[in-house]
Amino acid sequence: MSQESQDMQTTADHIKKSDVRTTVAVTPRKAPADTPADEACECAVIRSENFCLYYGSKTGVKNITMDIYPCSVTAIIGPSGCGKSTFLRSINRMNDLIPHVRTEGRLEVDGHHIYDKRTNLVNLRQQVGMVFQKPNPFPKSIFDNVAYGPRLQGIRRKDELQHIVEQSLRGGALWEEVKDDLNKSALALSGGQQQRLCIARALATRPRVLLMDEPCSALDPIATAKIEDLMGQLQGTYTIVIVTHNMQQAARVSERAAFFCLGELIEYDYTSRIFSNPKKKETEDYVTGRFG
Amino acid sequence: MNLKIRGKLDQVFTAATGLSVVLLMLILVAILGPMLYRGGNAVFFQGTVEFRKMQRDLFRRADDTTLNAEIARTEEFRRQVYAMIDEFKKGVDVEALSDEVRELHRRFGEELRAKDVPSEQYSQLRGLTRDIRDNLETAFTKRDVGEIRPLVEAALQHAENPAFKGTSAEQFFRIARSFLATAEKVDLNHQREYAAALRDVEGILFHTQDLPGLLGPRPDEPQPLLVMLRYGTTRWDQARRLLDRFFWVEEWVEGNPGQPLVMRRTARAELFPESFRPLFSYVRDNAEKMLEPRFTAYWQFFLDDNVNSHYFGGVGPEILGTLFITVVGMLFVIPLGVVSAAYLVECAPDGQVIRIIRMCINTLAGVPSIVFGLFGLAFFVLFLFPLLGFEPKPCILAASMTLAVLTLPVMIRASEEAIRAVPRSYREGSLALGSSRFHTFVSVTLPAALPGILTGVILSLSRIAGETAPILFTGAVSMGDVPRSVFDPTRTLSYGSYDMAVGDRLAMMVPHNQYGMVVTLVLLILILNTVAIVLRTRVFKKLRGQ
Numbered sequence A: 001m002s003q004e005s006q007d008m009q010t011t012a013d014h015i016k017k018s019d020v021r022t023t024v025a026v027t028p029r030k031a032p033a034d035t036p037a038d039e040a041c042e043c044a045v046i047r048s049e050n051f052c053l054y055y056g057s058k059t060g061v062k063n064i065t066m067d068i069y070p071c072s073v074t075a076i077i078g079p080s081g082c083g084k085s086t087f088l089r090s091i092n093r094m095n096d097l098i099p100h101v102r103t104e105g106r107l108e109v110d111g112h113h114i115y116d117k118r119t120n121l122v123n124l125r126q127q128v129g130m131v132f133q134k135p136n137p138f139p140k141s142i143f144d145n146v147a148y149g150p151r152l153q154g155i156r157r158k159d160e161l162q163h164i165v166e167q168s169l170r171g172g173a174l175w176e177e178v179k180d181d182l183n184k185s186a187l188a189l190s191g192g193q194q195q196r197l198c199i200a201r202a203l204a205t206r207p208r209v210l211l212m213d214e215p216c217s218a219l220d221p222i223a224t225a226k227i228e229d230l231m232g233q234l235q236g237t238y239t240i241v242i243v244t245h246n247m248q249q250a251a252r253v254s255e256r257a258a259f260f261c262l263g264e265l266i267e268y269d270y271t272s273r274i275f276s277n278p279k280k281k282e283t284e285d286y287v288t289g290r291f292g
Numbered sequence B: 001m002n003l004k005i006r007g008k009l010d011q012v013f014t015a016a017t018g019l020s021v022v023l024l025m026l027i028l029v030a031i032l033g034p035m036l037y038r039g040g041n042a043v044f045f046q047g048t049v050e051f052r053k054m055q056r057d058l059f060r061r062a063d064d065t066t067l068n069a070e071i072a073r074t075e076e077f078r079r080q081v082y083a084m085i086d087e088f089k090k091g092v093d094v095e096a097l098s099d100e101v102r103e104l105h106r107r108f109g110e111e112l113r114a115k116d117v118p119s120e121q122y123s124q125l126r127g128l129t130r131d132i133r134d135n136l137e138t139a140f141t142k143r144d145v146g147e148i149r150p151l152v153e154a155a156l157q158h159a160e161n162p163a164f165k166g167t168s169a170e171q172f173f174r175i176a177r178s179f180l181a182t183a184e185k186v187d188l189n190h191q192r193e194y195a196a197a198l199r200d201v202e203g204i205l206f207h208t209q210d211l212p213g214l215l216g217p218r219p220d221e222p223q224p225l226l227v228m229l230r231y232g233t234t235r236w237d238q239a240r241r242l243l244d245r246f247f248w249v250e251e252w253v254e255g256n257p258g259q260p261l262v263m264r265r266t267a268r269a270e271l272f273p274e275s276f277r278p279l280f281s282y283v284r285d286n287a288e289k290m291l292e293p294r295f296t297a298y299w300q301f302f303l304d305d306n307v308n309s310h311y312f313g314g315v316g317p318e319i320l321g322t323l324f325i326t327v328v329g330m331l332f333v334i335p336l337g338v339v340s341a342a343y344l345v346e347c348a349p350d351g352q353v354i355r356i357i358r359m360c361i362n363t364l365a366g367v368p369s370i371v372f373g374l375f376g377l378a379f380f381v382l383f384l385f386p387l388l389g390f391e392p393k394p395c396i397l398a399a400s401m402t403l404a405v406l407t408l409p410v411m412i413r414a415s416e417e418a419i420r421a422v423p424r425s426y427r428e429g430s431l432a433l434g435s436s437r438f439h440t441f442v443s444v445t446l447p448a449a450l451p452g453i454l455t456g457v458i459l460s461l462s463r464i465a466g467e468t469a470p471i472l473f474t475g476a477v478s479m480g481d482v483p484r485s486v487f488d489p490t491r492t493l494s495y496g497s498y499d500m501a502v503g504d505r506l507a508m509m510v511p512h513n514q515y516g517m518v519v520t521l522v523l524l525i526l527i528l529n530t531v532a533i534v535l536r537t538r539v540f541k542k543l544r545g546q
Ligand SMILES: Nc1ncnc2c1ncn2[C@@H]1O[C@H](COP(=O)(O)OP(=O)(O)O)[C@@H](O)[C@H]1O
Pocket: A055, A058, A059, A060, A079, A080, A081, A082, A083, A084, A085, A086, A087, A098
């Protein structure tokens, strides 16, 4: 048992003793696990140990130590500029594109240190899909958008591609809406549809992990609700990490939540506990709206 | 109050922008209008029968029966002109007359010998014609009718001699009579001036040594060697200019002392004696009947080769050469420009290096085009070609490469803007799916940047098709065959326009062809651009999903 899960267990004990606070007017989607055994059987997919990332001399995130568990939704919350995106993008090494970026510590996905020299970036990124804040479908047809990843994997056969595209679009809850015009440009879709297309596109490479960086912040409430529903459906199959600064959303969709502040991980626990009974003062200030 | 002023300002602004648009259109019309009109003259004009003859002979394009009828009709009216000139010539061109009588005397001797007349009679008749000849020749040298008449009459007294019937000697009397008739009407003191003036008239009506005339060569004279001299004016507008020269003599004379020279126009008819003047009124009345101008749409202008450095014919090979050079040039510019732009945006490290590269590109864009021409000659033709084992001579390849270097800055800058304008999120999305940077560029960034890149293509296309100086030494010629490969030099519209503009006075005689070539170039670029713009719009629409 890692240091982290022990921490969690103590937090769990702590919460039982204290009274449940209802500062955030939402009902947590999941009750916290009751027994330590429950947690022991879960083995982390993403495991970060003292991970630091620097933009040149500037710190993006530092000393992040946390485990992210499979087949659940983990939310990262915190005020803007606190390094949520930085950490999320570290998980599939999207920060590599930025010049002068330097990392320290370990960041494992499936037990492999991804900042290792031998890491196959293509494999990593297909294992760890990503959905961005602004929907970013390519200016191609819907079909080509979804088939982009599989084609990269070397799949060329038309029927196979068709099958994958259909599965992925169903996975992205978009199939019924677009099945008749797969050859239409993706840019002709509405914003919410575009975002679901981006999710479908990420699913098409059959990833284990899905990273979502504020996926709903550019969408209207109805489209947001659809995406949140979708996350509910996906969490059985995929490990989802979502960055959001909408706390209601975090409470609605996530099982666990991590609170970041000024590049550091302040608190990481079951979402219900983060909102009802935070251990740290900063967390409490943030979730009660006194700060951030 | 404040709001009122703001409203007024808005109105003024709207008015000003509207006005400037209108102004721009007017300027465009003012520039393009006359040029299009003059260039249009190359295709649409009043073509004369000479044009149709020329088309039949040089381009095998005619309706033979109608054309023959036309030629017959026009010849009918022209014959009168020939007759009037011949008649007058008899009186004034004494050297020609002397030659003729001498020739007659000789020919008559031959005829006698052929007939085997007895020697006695032979010498008697020969003596007679000798006398006639001598009398006439003396008469030709005289200026005074009083002196001429007895001499001519002395010759004419033999006119009834039966021995001369049906022989060349009869000609003597015809010449003698017409000379006497002329001498009685014309002041022979001006003979020499008349002869010179007549030569001018003949030059204008038929042709001179090197310039074509109104009607073309007379049917009874040998065909001139120069093709353009074989036809009269093929176009009615040209004919009108020549007619003006025919009726009027222009000379620069001194006006008031110290003032610039002034042009004086005098009627050419006044240079001639009364007896010859009917020619002028005849030509004035019958010019159209002698040429039969008719509206002509000469579409083949865009296909035909030219004859005698664009005196006749069209610009077909020039169009072909321009297209050839443009296409080969674009084959160099587009990949080079896009790859360079891609390097600048996607790969180049920020800082000093890129600043220097960008400065070089900007400088390159400002270099005068003639410098590129010399560079192309020195580098591609004289240095690179021998190195690669090609013959070091100007050719399409060298010209296209030079033009490519010339327009590279434009292409790079347009592509750079376009690639830079592709949202980062596209790139991130592709990379997050596991794509490599190269594949991302090729499959996502490049297609998204295509409209902007096509803008660069449009800009460089116009430049490549229109530039003259860079191909001056690297691949353009004013005459020559249609190129078969990129290793041949070629004619182009741009260089052809330049060549005609600085060329000989021939070009000045065919301004329609000069403007026609320029307008063809403008149209060609317009068409190429339209194609590119349509393409860009379609790509754009497709990307936008419309
Ligand atoms: N490309 C970059 N270069 C330098 N600094 C950056 C870059 N991206 C983000 N940062 C800095 O890193 C910190 C964390 O940013 P980010 O992870 O985007 O915050 P957020 O929690 O709002 O997503 C911020 O202070 C930001 O200024």
